[in-house]
Amino acid sequence: MKELLTGNEAIARGAYEAGVEFAAAYPGTPSTEILENIPKYKEIYCEWAPNEKVSVEVSVGASMAGARVLTAMKHVGMNVAADPLFTYAYLGVNGGFVIVSADDPGMHSSQNEQDNRYYARHAKMPLIEPSDSQEAKDFIIEAYDISEKYDVPVLFRITTRICHSKTIVELGERKNVGVKAYSRNIEKFVATPARAKVHHYELEEKLKKLEEYSNTTFLNKEEINDSEIGIITSGISYNYAREVFGDSASYLKLGFTFPIPKEKIINFSKKFKTIYVIEENEPFLETEIKALGINVIGKEKIPICDELNPDIVREALLGEKTDRIEIVKEKVVSRPPTLCSGCPHRGIFFELSKRKDTVITGDIGCYTLGSAEPLNAMDSVVCMGAGISAAHGFAKVFEKTGRKTKVFGIVGDSTFFHSGMTSLLDIVYNNSNVCSIILDNRITGMTGHQENPGTGYTLMGEKAPVVSIEKICEAMGIKNITVINPNNLTETKNALNFHTELNEPSVIIAKWPCALKRFSEEDKKQFDLSVKKYKVNPDKCKKCRMCTKTGCPSISFDKEKGASIDINTCIGCSVCYQACPFGAIEKVGEENV
Amino acid sequence: MSKVKNILLVGVGGQGTILTSKILSTALLDAGYDVKMSEVHGMAQRGGSVTTQVRYGEKVYSPIIGKGQADILVSFEVMEAMRWIDYLNPDGDIIVNNYSINSAPILSGKAEYPSGILEELSKKAKTKVVDAFKTAEELGNIKVQNIVLLGALVKKFKLDDINWEEAIKNNVKPKFLEINLKAFESGKEL
Incomplete structure (x- = not known):
């Protein structure tokens, strides 16, 4: 089949x-x-x-x-x-x-x-x-x-x-x-x-x-055509090579690339005038083949950076460019990824973005997008766990130099279980004035909603114990742990204010399910997840653009008409409603007449 | 069946380009072609610019194409058509959904959504503007705009003899089948 x-x-x-x-x-x-x-x-x-x-x-x-x-x-x-x-x-x-x-x-x-x-x-x-x-x-x-x-x-x-x-x-x-x-x-x-x-x-x-x-092995095979060019390649690059050279070259297609088939490579290379090594990123094969004393053309022509495609291979080795239509640049505005409409990370980053004199160390997940326009609320992202541990490094140096800047370390729920826990342990053990913010959206978000130790289910769909982030933090010795609904801006702001004043390791857990998640029975019991809609009252909108500073993709702004909310994509998180200083955003069905 | 055909679908994360490519690819497979389809997951899906590529013919090697090689560019959004136009063969066709989605710099007031994109596209290549969003809205679910566009693509690319109903049936939930089939038929008529 x-x-x-x-x-x-x-x-x-x-x-x-x-x-x-x-x-x-x-x-x-x-x-x-x-x-x-x-x-x-x-x-x-x-x-x-x-x-x-x-x-x-x-x-x-x-x-x-x-x-x-x-x-x-x-x-x-x-x-x-x-x-x-x-x-x-x-x-x-x-x-x-x-x-x-x-x-x-x-x-x-x-x-x-x-x-x-x-x-x-x-x-x-x-x-x-x-x-x-x-x-x-x-x-x-x-x-x-x-x-x-x-x-x-x-x-x-x-x-x-x-x-x-x-x-x-x-x-x-x-x-x-x-x-x-x-x-x-x-x-x-x-x-x-x-x-x-x-x-x-x-x-x-x-x-x-x-x-x-x-x-x-059959994993390494020759495809011999009547040609002067021989190509040694592996993985996806083989397809790009075939696409560009077709039957005008011969191929040594390697499926087993360590240890390399030295004898096979030497024999293949003898048959051709020119040998290309086509591989993506590093010269892994090329270096080994050159060490055999074989003269090949590789990274001197094919870029190391970025992925390849047939176009790049063609241009690099044949110097040929395909005909193409030029983009009219002034007709295109960039489209970077953004936090989704109703994303529970928005409230916390919106509040963080307004604070002066903070360092916010980020981590790997959807919340990396807290670094994007218009929030720009992040100082660093390196790897999983570093959201918490890098914060500790910042705080220790600030302490040494007498700098008063508050350091917030950001990590997601799945990332906390992945490697944030040991980082938090360091903060407690070596005592730094860091507020760790754990964004618990009840799922592993960025990769497309996988279960984790906090969700209550396994990969095989079986029920599992729900591991409590709060209790882990408590057990590590964190004295001040505040659990907030990040969609509530007042609650979020108050928590940030309180933890800014503390001079000890502390934790805020921002707990609300991912807007795209298929909610579990437990989610439905614990959170009010009914869909609501908000809209802008054009008579009250003063065109101050505060709502657009939340970075919600459902909100658009027109110089003449002011702000408007796309009713199709709004799920009613109400962050814009709370952000508007003029009460111009109203809940659909509860408009002020 | 000799020459490999290249279809490039572009849009914004969440518009259903991946599902459309999936239906397209399975139908082409059943019709006896060699098919390769490439999609992008992860970070780019969060409201970013997304592309999928479908290639079919007697024997396909690369799952992705380079610039100037798409026989048809199906854009789910107006500005995205211009962003990806350099991937279109200068003799190729554009099908563009008459629907605009503001990107982050536009939402935050740092840029404006460019005007006159459709006119520019028409100057550059054979362009067919399709009201897929409006059609989907009239059918009662904006999510099926992707299937409206699939219908338009099938018509334009003369792929009518393939069993699309079966492919759609195998890829959408039963309760949404009827509206998707309607969307497909409407797309063919636009």
């Missing part, structure tokens, strides 16, 4: 067909839909872990116990997970272990575009790169065989355009490999220095065997 699947859907399917028994991940674009597609395969146990490191560690345990396991994450998630990975590469597996890294060249939804192929070389793990959904499914099945045969975890590297492109996949049946036997094996699985020394020698031997495999 043929289906149109994204790369992420295909990986989930491949895991199912490969007989995977256990899967874990933390959501992160562009990897999220891999695990989201696992629950439909009832044979697989799956879960959202609180962060990528935990996800890898539970997967390590499951692999030791004898199951084939899948763990998936976005590229920066692998930085979080690196610790267990490097050592598990030494130890080797029991059940096959595959870790998927979804890299984001072009940074569609990321803070950097690191090339995680280097992790394979760094951690000494074999590396597989599919170029479309069919390969994603087929290659992952092969990945489990490699993992078990060579006794190593395997890195399966994909990129945004593989993850989120739908291509045709021929489905197969599930292999019932079952769960392997487990019995205690201290020599293999306990990484003490003396044993790790032995493991390192063993791993080097495994890599030699994997290089032999690399030279013979």
Whole structure:
């Protein structure tokens, strides 16, 4: 049977067909839909872990116990997970272990575009790169065989355009490999220095065997045409190369890219006058191929920064530009992403934006958009957890220099569970005057609404204990914790005022469900989520634009007519209603006559 | 069936471009084409400019196209058509929804929504302006403007012989099927 699947859907399917028994991940674009597609395969146990490191560690345990396991994450998630990975590469597996890294060249939804192929070389793990959904499914099945045969975890590297492109996949049946036997094996699985020394020698031997495999596997294949140009490429770049050169070049398409197939590359290169290496971002293959003494053209022509497409490859290597229509620049205004209509983060950022002399350290999530126009209420965003820990650094330096600026650290609920908790612990332990604001919108928002330890449900749809952020903060020793409804501006402002005056670690929990969330029964009981509508009374509007400073996409402003609210998209959060100094915004159905 | 055809759909996060591309792609697959479709998730979906690309033919390699390569640009919003016009083949067509959505700099008063975009588009390429928003509003649900545009695309691209009803049925909730089918038919007539 043929289906149109994204790369992420295909990986989930491949895991199912490969007989995977256990899967874990933390959501992160562009990897999220891999695990989201696992629950439909009832044979697989799956879960959202609180962060990528935990996800890898539970997967390590499951692999030791004898199951084939899948763990998936976005590229920066692998930085979080690196610790267990490097050592598990030494130890080797029991059940096959595959870790998927979804890299984001072009940074569609990321803070950097690191090339995680280097992790394979760094951690000494074999590396597989599919170029479309069919390969994603087929290659992952092969990945489990490699993992078990060579006794190593395997890195399966994909990129945004593989993850989120739908291509045709021929489905197969599930292999019932079952769960392997487990019995205690201290020599293999306990990484003490003396044993790790032995493991390192063993791993080097495994890599030699994997290089032999690399030279013979079907994952690395030649496509020879009558040409003077030979192209060595991998992943999505193969498709761009085919698109540009068609049958006018020959290809060495690499699906297994660490260890590289040295012999195969040398033999291929001898056949052609010119060799191009086409790869996105870093010269991962190019550096290794040049080290073989082969003269290739790569990054001297193909850009390192940003993602590739056929256009860029064509221009870089052939110097040809396609005909195109010029944009009339004055007819286009930028359209950056914004907080949605009714977003519960708006109230808090609106109030923060009005405060003078503050530092606001942000974090990764929808609330990063608090840094956007017109709110501009953020000083920094680095990585998950840094919203809280960077605040501590700021506060300590300010304390040292006598600067009175209040520091607010921002983090979301899921991000708090991910790595904000340890950051808050540092604030308490080393005592800084930081007010941490936890934006608890009852869901993992940016990645498209995944459950987390605070939502009361698991990835498999089962009920789970609702972990209380408030009680965690209390247990850590925070004395002043204020829970607010961030849609209530007075409540929000009062809380900010109170916590500004404190000279101790403190916490504000802004609790209101994401406007786009499918509300749970608990949400409906706890919050008034009925849809209301607001409108502008044009007779009262003084055209002061205060409502537009909330950055709500439902509000527009006309110099002649003043403000207006799009009734179709307003969900009645009432932030603009409270922001208007002239009472010109009225609740539909309760207009002042 | 030899030459690969490229469709570029552009709009604003939340307008339903991804669902439209999904219906388009599954229908083309069932019609026997090789199909690749590329979409963008995450940060960009929060009210930002979004694009999806659908390519079909006998054999498709790249899921994405470069500039000057779309055979048709379907824009769900007026200004977005101009933003992405450099991806259109100069001989290609534009279908543009006669509907404007203000972006953040416009909402905050830092910029004004440019006037005369439709006229500029018409000067640059073959442009068909479609009142998809208005049609959807008249049908009783503005959300189906995407399916109105799908109807217009099918008509323009002469893809009538494909089983669209089946594709729509497989991709929308049963209670919204009827209004979506109506939207599709209305789109073909615009």
